[in-house]
Amino acid sequence: xxxxxxxxxxxxxxxxxxTLWHATDLDHAYSEAAMxxxxxxxxxxxxxxxxxxxxxxRSYGRAxxxxxxxxxxxxxxxxxxxxxxxxxxxxxxxxxxxxxxHERKDHSLAALAEQLPESRALLGPxxxxxxxxxxxxxxxxxxDPDVLARLGxxxxxxxxxxxxxxxxxxxxxxxxxxxxxxxxxxxxxxxxATWNLFERSVAPALVRAKQAGLTVMIKExxxxxxxxxxxxxxxxxxxxxxxxxxxVVLSGAVTxxxxxxxxxxxxxxxxxxxxxxxxxxxxxxxxxxxRAKLAWN
Ligand SMILES: NC(=O)c1ccc[n+]([C@@H]2O[C@H](COP(=O)([O-])OP(=O)(O)OC[C@H]3O[C@@H](n4cnc5c(N)ncnc54)[C@H](OP(=O)(O)O)[C@@H]3O)[C@@H](O)[C@H]2O)c1
Numbered sequence: 205x206x207x208x209x210x211x212x213x214x215x216x217x218x219x220x221x222x223t224l225w226h227a228t229d230l231d232h233a234y235s236e237a238a239m240x241x242x243x244x245x246x247x248x249x250x251x252x253x254x255x256x257x258x259x260x261x262r263s264y265g266r267a268x269x270x271x272x273x274x275x276x277x278x279x280x281x282x283x284x285x286x287x288x289x290x291x292x293x294x295x296x297x298x299x300x301x302x303x304x305x306h307e308r309k310d311h312s313l314a315a316l317a318e319q320l321p322e323s324r325a326l327l328g329p330x331x332x333x334x335x336x337x338x339x340x341x342x343x344x345x346x347x348d349p350d351v352l353a354r355l356g357x358x359x360x361x362x363x364x365x366x367x368x369x370x371x372x373x374x375x376x377x378x379x380x381x382x383x384x385x386x387x388x389x390x391x392x393x394x395x396x397a398t399w400n401l402f403e404r405s406v407a408p409a410l411v412r413a414k415q416a417g418l419t420v421m422i423k424e425x426x427x428x429x430x431x432x433x434x435x436x437x438x439x440x441x442x443x444x445x446x447x448x449x450x451x452v453v454l455s456g457a458v459t460x461x462x463x464x465x466x467x468x469x470x471x472x473x474x475x476x477x478x479x480x481x482x483x484x485x486x487x488x489x490x491x492x493x494x495r496a497k498l499a500w501n
């Protein structure tokens with residue numbers, strides 16, 4: 205095992221999400237108070253299990269606010285945790301499970317100028333890593349001089365800057381990002397990418413990222429729930445934990461029981477399991493087309 209377990213809050217901050225049994229996991233209890241209580245229960249279990257990295261985004265509904273209220277309620281100091289968040293998507297589902305649009309992408313300088321103060325208002329000194337959310341080849345953000353200059357200023361002021369990736373061309377996007385410098389210095393402290401037993405195509409670029417000194421976060425390790433039925437959550441997570449490029453593997457657990465089950469991955473030989481299940485590898489285009497069809501629930 206080379207990486208540690210972290211907790212992502214994409215499924216915990218809002219009523220609707222794409223994981224297979226989201227509505228069932230939430231018991232269809234969608235009031236803000238119920239969602240906050242559930243999120244805190246999962247965060248408590250994470251703390252008990254030694255998890256100290258929590259990942260959020262502006263677009264995960266009230267996730268940043270729920271993490272902030274938990275940190276305050278449990279009197280956890282900024283030095284005891286790592287809190288990462290993301291800008292670049294707005295949450296537009298209006299607390300509905302089904303919506304015409306759930307998130308709206310905007311990688312402009314105006315979006316960064318709007319969303320960073322919003323994240324800071326909630327997370328204050330806890331926010332240590334701010335990521336561009338879901339960079340793809342179609343996004344012009346990696347060649348936007350204004351955004352890059354602002355991110356360079358934030359880096360120089362001490363905020364760690366990262367990017368998350370999505371889609372079948374994660375590898376190419378990351379290679380391109382790694383070639384970037386802003387005012388003669390590397391911009392990135394971290395990258396967050398999808399790697400799981402089905403979709404491993406980003407791995408060579410993650411090796412390079414790790415060699416360049418970035419913190420590598422691995423997400424969607426159970427393929428949004430699809431791998432749970434195929435191999436079990438612990439096996440899928442163990443395989444991710446064993447990857448030599450990984451620093452943090454994000455659990456997407458929605459209940460304390462799921463998280464406790466996820467954490468059993470730490471007792472397994474993930475490297476052997478990754479080899480054993482190589483037969484599951486899908487073409488990236490097929491994997492991402494399947495993901496795109498997951499129903500919000
Ligand atoms: N572009 C980006 O930046 C991006 C995109 C996606 C995710 N992320 C990050 O990665 C984190 C994780 O992603 P994710 O939640 O989408 O995918 P995931 O981790 O692959 O899937 C998590 C889901 O798997 C199922 N599961 C996990 N353990 C289980 C168990 N023991 N029993 C039954 N089901 C279990 C649950 O869904 P069901 O019960 O509903 O099946 C759970 O919600 C997010 O919270 C976020 O921080 C980032």
